[in-house]
Amino acid sequence: MIDTRQLTKTFGGNRAVRELDLRIGKGEIVGMLGPNGAGKTTIIRLLNGLLAPTSGQVRVQGLDPIRQGEQVRSLCGTLTEQPGLYEHMSGRANLKFFADLFRVGNPGRIEELIDLLELRPFVERSVGTYSTGMKKRLGLAKVLLHRPAVLLLDEPTNGLDPDGTQRVLEHIKTLNKYEQTTVLICSHVLSQLEEVCTRFLFMENGTKLEEGTRKELERKYIRERTVEVEAVLGEPLERFAEFHPVRLGDDRFRFTVPGRERMPELLRRLTGAGELYEAKTRNADLESIYFQIRRSTHAG
Numbered sequence: 607m608i609d610t611r612q613l614t615k616t617f618g619g620n621r622a623v624r625e626l627d628l629r630i631g632k633g634e635i636v637g638m639l640g641p642n643g644a645g646k647t648t649i650i651r652l653l654n655g656l657l658a659p660t661s662g663q664v665r666v667q668g669l670d671p672i673r674q675g676e677q678v679r680s681l682c683g684t685l686t687e688q689p690g691l692y693e694h695m696s697g698r699a700n701l702k703f704f705a706d707l708f709r710v711g712n713p714g715r716i717e718e719l720i721d722l723l724e725l726r727p728f729v730e731r732s733v734g735t736y737s738t739g740m741k742k743r744l745g746l747a748k749v750l751l752h753r754p755a756v757l758l759l760d761e762p763t764n765g766l767d768p769d770g771t772q773r774v775l776e777h778i779k780t781l782n783k784y785e786q787t788t789v790l791i792c793s794h795v796l797s798q799l800e801e802v803c804t805r806f807l808f809m810e811n812g813t814k815l816e817e818g819t820r821k822e823l824e825r826k827y828i829r830e831r832t833v834e835v836e837a838v839l840g841e842p843l844e845r846f847a848e849f850h851p852v853r854l855g856d857d858r859f860r861f862t863v864p865g866r867e868r869m870p871e872l873l874r875r876l877t878g879a880g881e882l883y884e885a886k887t888r889n890a891d892l893e894s895i896y897f898q899i900r901r902s903t904h905a906g
């Protein structure tokens with residue numbers, strides 16, 4: 607679906623994207639993560655043909671976004687930080703305007719998106735009165751009007767409260783499920799993407815540091831696990847010495863497990879020693895993986 611080879615973009619002397627090889631298959635939801643200036647927005651602009659590569663190649667469903675820009679843009683829905691909506695018009699009037707502009711033949715599509723993105727309670731109001739979350743959802747509806755096969759989302763949850771963030775991410779998942787939309791989401795908020803993406807791509811200074819599924823990355827980068835436990839233990843803590851126990855509070859403990867394969871043993875022993883109410887791994891989330899990747903690439 608998306609294929610880049612040795613893709614490089616230079617602005618003056620600044621190499622914003624460096625020899626990027628990126629492959630995204632149909633129906634994937636890929637999270638592109640990286641700090642400010644990592645090159646995420648530039649990559650999106652290269653993919654939808656708004657920027658021409660300095661060198662290397664980009665293909666979106668086999669098409670060149672520069673030479674076949676029209677076709678590529680009709681395949682892609684791109685949501686940037688500025689959704690480009692008319693504030694004085696209602697949500698519905700905006701959708702109607704863009705549906706005409708994009709020559710969306712199906713009049714039912716607007717209604718379908720109003721339902722999918724739950725816009726109905728405010729769709730007749732002028733966009734100028736919308737909250738950030740409402741605008742994001744309308745912006746998403748706008749880029750979905752022509753039923754794009756590929757969605758390119760630049761910080762789709764920026765400025766949203768946790769509830770709004772959750773809703774937008776749910777909508778993205780739903781679209782992927784029912785319309786098999788391929789999605790590339792850029793963000794620097796790792797925790798939000800953890801549940802949504804099938805694969806992750808870590809960028810820094812225009813370079814791909816690492817990529818993989820959550821499981822692949824976890825196996826590669828997280829050896830030692832920190833486990834927080836709520837339990838009533840009938841045995842002295844010293845019996846768990848090999849797991850370096852620390853008492854955190856009443857019935858709360860922290861253990862360090864040298865590798866994933868030792869986890870069942872710890873859990874078995876805790877269950878055998880008393881009542882185990884909860885056990886959570888604290889250091890295997892996406893953020894921990896990211897810091898581990900950075901540590902190992904910078905050390906290497």
Ligand SMILES: Nc1ncnc2c1ncn2[C@@H]1O[C@H](COP(=O)(O)OP(=O)(O)OP(=O)(O)O)[C@@H](O)[C@H]1O
Nearest residue numbers: 617620622640641642643644645646647648649794
């Ligand atoms: N039009 C431009 N002209 C000059 N330099 C640019 C231009 N667009 C981007 N850059 C530079 O390219 C680099 C990558 O920027 P980009 O916006 O792609 O990063 P990003 O990962 O999207 O960052 P952020 O998380 O802040 O949005 C930065 O050093 C930026 O200053």
